[in-house]
Amino acid sequence: HHHHHHNHNHNHNHNHNNCTKKWRLFFTRIYYLFQLQEAFAKGLLKPGMNILVNEPKKHVNNVEGLKHCLANFRKGLPWVERLDVTNPPAADVVAQAEGKLPTADNRDVNADDDFQREMFFYRQAQATVLEALPLLNKAGVATKRPEDYFAEMAKSDQQMQKIRKKLIAKQTILEKSEKAKKLREQRKFGKKVQIEVIQKRQKEKRAMMTAVKKYQKGMTDKLDFLEGDQKTAQGSSQANKKALNKKGPNAKRKYKDQKFGFGGKKSGKKWNTKESHNDVSSFRAKVAHGKGGPGGKKGKGGKHNKRPGKSVRKKMKSRS
Amino acid sequence: NMSTFKRKRGGKAPGDNKAKKARFIGNASSAPEDEQEKKNEISVPAPVSKGKWTNKERVLIFSSRGINFRTRHLMQDLRTMMPHSKADTKMDRKDKLFVINEVCEIKNCNKCLFFEAKKKQDLYMWISNSPHGPSAKFLVQNIHTLAELKMTGNCLKGSRPLLSFDPKFDKEPHYALLKELFIQTFSTPHYHPKSQPFVDHVFTFTIADNRIWFRNYQIIEEDASLVEIGPRFVLNLIKIFQGSFVGPTLYENPFFLSPNMHRRQIRLATAARLREKQIVKELQSIKKSEAKDDVVRDVTADVFRTPAEEKPVHIETEPPEPKAVKKNKHKAFKRQRMQMARK
Numbered sequence: 001h002h003h004h005h006h007n008h009n010h011n012h013n014h015n016h017n018n019c020t021k022k023w024r025l026f027f028t029r030i031y032y033l034f035q036l037q038e039a040f041a042k043g044l045l046k047p048g049m050n051i052l053v054n055e056p057k058k059h060v061n062n063v064e065g066l067k068h069c070l071a072n073f074r075k076g077l078p079w080v081e082r083l084d085v086t087n088p089p090a091a092d093v094v095a096q097a098e099g100k101l102p103t104a105d106n107r108d109v110n111a112d113d114d115f116q117r118e119m120f121f122y123r124q125a126q127a128t129v130l131e132a133l134p135l136l137n138k139a140g141v142a143t144k145r146p147e148d149y150f151a152e153m154a155k156s157d158q159q160m161q162k163i164r165k166k167l168i169a170k171q172t173i174l175e176k177s178e179k180a181k182k183l184r185e186q187r188k189f190g191k192k193v194q195i196e197v198i199q200k201r202q203k204e205k206r207a208m209m210t211a212v213k214k215y216q217k218g219m220t221d222k223l224d225f226l227e228g229d230q231k232t233a234q235g236s237s238q239a240n241k242k243a244l245n246k247k248g249p250n251a252k253r254k255y256k257d258q259k260f261g262f263g264g265k266k267s268g269k270k271w272n273t274k275e276s277h278n279d280v281s282s283f284r285a286k287v288a289h290g291k292g293g294p295g296g297k298k299g300k301g302g303k304h305n306k307r308p309g310k311s312v313r314k315k316m317k318s319r320s
Numbered sequence: 321n322m323s324t325f326k327r328k329r330g331g332k333a334p335g336d337n338k339a340k341k342a343r344f345i346g347n348a349s350s351a352p353e354d355e356q357e358k359k360n361e362i363s364v365p366a367p368v369s370k371g372k373w374t375n376k377e378r379v380l381i382f383s384s385r386g387i388n389f390r391t392r393h394l395m396q397d398l399r400t401m402m403p404h405s406k407a408d409t410k411m412d413r414k415d416k417l418f419v420i421n422e423v424c425e426i427k428n429c430n431k432c433l434f435f436e437a438k439k440k441q442d443l444y445m446w447i448s449n450s451p452h453g454p455s456a457k458f459l460v461q462n463i464h465t466l467a468e469l470k471m472t473g474n475c476l477k478g479s480r481p482l483l484s485f486d487p488k489f490d491k492e493p494h495y496a497l498l499k500e501l502f503i504q505t506f507s508t509p510h511y512h513p514k515s516q517p518f519v520d521h522v523f524t525f526t527i528a529d530n531r532i533w534f535r536n537y538q539i540i541e542e543d544a545s546l547v548e549i550g551p552r553f554v555l556n557l558i559k560i561f562q563g564s565f566v567g568p569t570l571y572e573n574p575f576f577l578s579p580n581m582h583r584r585q586i587r588l589a590t591a592a593r594l595r596e597k598q599i600v601k602e603l604q605s606i607k608k609s610e611a612k613d614d615v616v617r618d619v620t621a622d623v624f625r626t627p628a629e630e631k632p633v634h635i636e637t638e639p640p641e642p643k644a645v646k647k648n649k650h651k652a653f654k655r656q657r658m659q660m661a662r663k
Contacts, residue, residue, distance in 0.1 A: 059572040061572070062571065063493050065562060066560070066570050066571060069570060070493070070497045072452075073454060081375050081507065082483070083483055084482075084484075084499075086484075086499075087487065088487050108528075109528050117533075120528075121526050122537070122546060124486065124526055126546060128522055128524070129522060129544040132519075133542060141480075141517070141519055142518050143520065143539070145520065151476055152476070153475065153476060154401065154466065154549065155466060160474055162469060163471075166469045
């Protein structure tokens, strides 16, 4: 006495009863209740909870019917009408070159690995094309379109232009980001080199001073440290000085040095003459109108041309 | 004159008599060039001859109401790709499915691709051989249309496709039946008047994860370099019927999970997770509020008890000798020197 009382016919003939699904369920439940009552009256049901156990759902797989249907349905068309090819995917050249992916893996492609899956489909199409082209040539069907053959395409020219534009845009973005990365790397590298050079120079200077002190105190009486250091010191200091002087004193510093520093004529520089009145060369529109505010100010306020601190300046000075 | 005439279900529009005439799209433009380049006969193929078209396959592609833009574009793309297709107006939800057979008969089509949208979320596709069957119902997922900018390939409109099938299609009888259905539906007949004589793209049908994946590639070179044209979609088989939209079920897919069930499972999973968290919280609060029994014995009492014998306690009254620090050799030396000097 199995519990699956639901005797509903699972086919798609929509002409049987007018009941909707809800009513059908209701009626089956009532029917089931009635059956239970009957069974209880007959004494078939044991006391305790009777749990409805569902049968495992059987899925229809009518192999005979399928084969029969296929035999009836199949049209014996020549290959040139159908153009179908059944084949496994072509050999994966890239994976073979890398040495992985044995042929056994090809059978079951992992549907979640997007790239692998799409490559699988691509290779299947490739294998088909390779197989079918000779057959097509034999059947006299053309595959190459001649240059002067103009016909309507599946996608309009407008669409293709959009696609091309998008591709080009992607390319340019990639190139720009590459360039920016390289620049950043260069700058970092340049900074590193600069620090290294400064440190080396400081070390040499320290060594030189200690050697000199030793000589002064009478610990050693050899003066050969002078020659060795001089040769290297001269060569390296010159090269480094040049590099440093480029950035060294900026325009403002130069102006202040000129005005308040040593040497040269200081007085008689500021006269209120016709020429000086008409000279507007020192007018900076941006500064006057307050333009280039955060960009310029931030740039300046950041690390743009920051004057090194007192100790660093002392070291630079004593080195030179 | 495009007057607003309400067409009957599946009937022809009044001014539609030109539909049967064959249109030579590509060859019409090349016909005047043909005469000029008579000497270069090899490059221009012969015009499509009416008498040679024998395979009279016609596919009716239409949908029910309530489809969204993506489905509409997919249908249009399929109609573009298949020159042997015909379109029809949307079918009302009230009509039963077997009405589609009548529509096909009126339109003189022997295959049908019917798209049905449910709940404005799920798309089902019926593929059927019209009068006698068989037919199959699929759930369509992962639709990408021709218009997507990532699909960079292009092909002639109406060119005949190559069809590529996974060997798994030959292994099971239901897949074999589906393969035959796909071949008859998707292959453009030879010498169809709207077709182009070149073969420049390939449809692939692959079985993965118990679903059928469809892709469309353009053949660029003879060495089989391909580019995807689109559209692309995934078909999840539900059932195969012996008749066309009616008839006994020949095959039911055991791996198919209806979208409602799928959504329900997700909801249940999240609900179960939340409930678990709540239960764990409750258990923890119960544990905290429980009366705790005092620990009498100290488990860590004998950790430092070593099995060696006791040494006598020795109290040092004098400071130990200072050790000579090797690092500051000079300092020790100097101090000693000073001490020695004083002494």
